[in-house]
Amino acid sequence: MTDELRTTPLRLPFLLADWSVDTTTDRIRQGDTEHKLESKMMAVLVYLATRAGEVVTREELERDVWHGRVVGYDALTGCVTKLRKILGDNSRHPRYIETIAKKGYRLIAAVTPVPAPALEPTAEPVPEIPAPPAVQRQRRALPRWGFFVGAAVAVVIALSFTLKTRVDPAALDQPEQPSIAVLPFDNLSKDATQDYFSDGITADITTALSNHAGLFVIAHPSAASFKGQDVDINRAAGALGVRYILQGSVRRTQSKLRVNAQLIDARSGVHLWAERYDREMRDVLDVQDEIAARIVGALEVKLTEAEKQRTARRYTVSADAYDAFLRGQDYYVRYTHEDNLQAQAAYQRALELDPDFARAYSALALTYTADYTFWHADPAVARERALTLAEKAVALDATSPQTYWVLGHVHLQRREFAQAVDAAQQAVRLNPNFADSYIVLASSITYQGDAAAALPLVRKAMRLNPRYSAPYALALGRAYYYLDRYEDAAAALRDAIERNANLLPSYVYLTAALSGLGKTDDAAWTVAQLRLLVPGFKVSDIDEMLPIESAERLTAMVGRLRRAGL
Numbered sequence: 001m002t003d004e005l006r007t008t009p010l011r012l013p014f015l016l017a018d019w020s021v022d023t024t025t026d027r028i029r030q031g032d033t034e035h036k037l038e039s040k041m042m043a044v045l046v047y048l049a050t051r052a053g054e055v056v057t058r059e060e061l062e063r064d065v066w067h068g069r070v071v072g073y074d075a076l077t078g079c080v081t082k083l084r085k086i087l088g089d090n091s092r093h094p095r096y097i098e099t100i101a102k103k104g105y106r107l108i109a110a111v112t113p114v115p116a117p118a119l120e121p122t123a124e125p126v127p128e129i130p131a132p133p134a135v136q137r138q139r140r141a142l143p144r145w146g147f148f149v150g151a152a153v154a155v156v157i158a159l160s161f162t163l164k165t166r167v168d169p170a171a172l173d174q175p176e177q178p179s180i181a182v183l184p185f186d187n188l189s190k191d192a193t194q195d196y197f198s199d200g201i202t203a204d205i206t207t208a209l210s211n212h213a214g215l216f217v218i219a220h221p222s223a224a225s226f227k228g229q230d231v232d233i234n235r236a237a238g239a240l241g242v243r244y245i246l247q248g249s250v251r252r253t254q255s256k257l258r259v260n261a262q263l264i265d266a267r268s269g270v271h272l273w274a275e276r277y278d279r280e281m282r283d284v285l286d287v288q289d290e291i292a293a294r295i296v297g298a299l300e301v302k303l304t305e306a307e308k309q310r311t312a313r314r315y316t317v318s319a320d321a322y323d324a325f326l327r328g329q330d331y332y333v334r335y336t337h338e339d340n341l342q343a344q345a346a347y348q349r350a351l352e353l354d355p356d357f358a359r360a361y362s363a364l365a366l367t368y369t370a371d372y373t374f375w376h377a378d379p380a381v382a383r384e385r386a387l388t389l390a391e392k393a394v395a396l397d398a399t400s401p402q403t404y405w406v407l408g409h410v411h412l413q414r415r416e417f418a419q420a421v422d423a424a425q426q427a428v429r430l431n432p433n434f435a436d437s438y439i440v441l442a443s444s445i446t447y448q449g450d451a452a453a454a455l456p457l458v459r460k461a462m463r464l465n466p467r468y469s470a471p472y473a474l475a476l477g478r479a480y481y482y483l484d485r486y487e488d489a490a491a492a493l494r495d496a497i498e499r500n501a502n503l504l505p506s507y508v509y510l511t512a513a514l515s516g517l518g519k520t521d522d523a524a525w526t527v528a529q530l531r532l533l534v535p536g537f538k539v540s541d542i543d544e545m546l547p548i549e550s551a552e553r554l555t556a557m558v559g560r561l562r563r564a565g566l
Contacts, residue, residue, distance in 0.1 A: 246291075
C-alpha cells in the first residue's frame with residue numbers, strides 16, 4: 001500500500017488490479033462491466049485496501065467496520081463472499097482476497113490511486129439500479145472537500161448506519177428492578193486457547209443472575225461486545241442501559257482456578273462488593289453460584305421459592321463435562337460447518353461424561369437445526385434428531401429456561417407454532433430476562449397471525465439485548481410487514497441485513513415491503529442483492545422457505561416479489 005493512496009481524496013477512485021473503485025458512488029468497474037456494491041461491502045473493501053498486503057483479523061474488521069456491534073458470523077463472511085463473486089475471485093486460488101485460516105483476510109491484489117477525474121462513462125452507460133433513498137440522501141449531503149482514503153471507511157460506515165434501526169442508549173428506559181450487565185471476564189491464563197473458558201464462565205454467571213425475576217439482566221451477547229476493550233464503566237453502563245456492572249478475571253492453571261469479581265455502581269462509582277476465589281477446577285460451578293448469590297444479596301433481591309430451588313439445582317456434577325460443554329459453546333457460535341461438527345463432538349463428549357446433562361442435550365439439538373438451516377442436511381432426519389434431543393433435555397430438567405427455549409426454537413423450525421409458543425412462554429416464565437425466548441415467542445405468534453402482539457415482545461428482547469443480532473431485527477421487520485407497516489418493516493429489515501448479509505429471509509421481506517410501498521427502483525436494487533446471494537432463487541421457493549400459513553398473504557407476497565422483478 002503506497003503513502004499516495006493513504007492521502008488520496010475520498011472522491012477519487014482507486015484501482016484494485018484492473019478494477020476501478022469509486023467510493024463516492026459505491027461502484028466498481030472493469031471494462032464495460034460495472035457493479036454497485038452495498039455500502040457495507042464497500043466499507044470492507046476500502047478497509048482492506050488501506051491495509052493491502054497485511055493480514056486483517058475478523059476482530060479488527062468487526063470492530064472498525066461494524067463498530068463492535070454484535071453481528072452474525074456471516075455478516076463479514078457474507079460481505080467477503082459477495083465481493084469475491086463480483087470480482088470473479090476464487091477462495092481456493094485467490095487473486096484478490098486471501099483467507100488466512102483462523103485469522104482473517106488479506107488483500108493481495110495491487111492497489112493504485114487514480115487521479116481525477118473519476119470514472120469516465122462508457123459509450124453505452126450501464127443502467128443504474130438506484131441505491132435506497134436513505135443512501136442517496138446521505139450522498140447528496142456529503143461535503144465537497146477532500147478526505148483521506150483512510151477516512152473512507154468512516155464515511156462509508158456512516159452511510160450504512162442510516163439504514164438501520166438502533167436502540168439509542170440515551171432512550172433506553174430504566175427498569176424498576178436493579179439492572180446489571182456482566183462484562184467479559186478477562187482471561188489471565190496467558191493462553192489465548194483458554195478464552196472459551198473465561199467466556200463460558202461469564203455467560204453462565206449472566207445466566208445464573210438472569211434467572212432471578214428481581215433483577216434486570218442484559219443478555220450476554222450485548223455485554224460481550226466490550227470484550228478486549230479498555231472499558232469505561234460509565235460508558236458501558238450507559239450503552240447497555242444499566243446501573244450496575246460486574247467485571248472480573250479468570251486464571252486457570254492445570255487443576256487450579258482463580259476468579260476475581262467486583263460489583264460496581266456505575267452511577268456513583270462505588271465498588272459494592274469484590275471477592276477473589278482460589279479453588280480447584282472441580283469447584284468451578286460452586287464459584288459461579290457463590291458469585292451470583294453474593295450479587296443478589298448485595299442488591300437486596302428477594303428470591304421466590306422457585307428461584308431458590310432452581311439456584312440450588314446443579315445442571316452437571318462433572319467439571320470435565322462442563323469444560324467440554326464450554327468448548328462446544330465456543331465452536332457453535334462461529335457458525336461454520338466445520339465448527340458446528342466440532343461443537344457436536346464436544347457436546348457428545350459432555351454427555352458421555354454426564355448422561356444427565358440437560359443443557360448439553362439442548363445445545364446438541366441446536367447444532368442439528370443449524371445443520372439443515374445453513375448446511376442443507378436432510379431436514380427430515382435433522383429436525384427429528386433435534387426434537388428428540390430437545391425433548392430429552394426438558395425431561396431431564398424442567399426447571400431450566402434454556403431447555404424450554406431450545407424446544408421452542410426446534411418447534412418453530414418445524415413449523416409447529418402452537419408448541420413453539422407453549423415452550424417459549426414457559427422459558428419466559430422461568431426466566432423473564434431471557435431475550436432469545438421472546439424472539440422465538442414473537443416469531444411464532446407472528447406466524448400464527450397476531451403480529452401486533454409480537455411487537456412488544458421483540459422490543460422487550462431488544463431492551464434486554466441492546467446490541468442484538470440479525471434475527472431480532474428480522475423478527476421486528478416481519479411483524480411490521482404482516483401489519484402492512486411497510487416503511488417500518490423496511491427500516492428493520494435493512495438493519496437485519498446490516499447485521500448479517502447472508503440472512504436470506506431479510507432480503508425477501510425487504511423486497512416485498514418496498515414493492516408494497518411502490519418503490520420499484522429500491523425493490524429492484526434489493527432483488528439484485530438477493531440474486532447475488534442466491535443466483536437461482538425463485539418466487540416458487542417462498543412457500544418452502546417462509547412458513548406463511550395464509551394463502552392470501554402468500555399470494556400477495558409472491559405478487560409483490562414478481563412486480564420487483566424476481
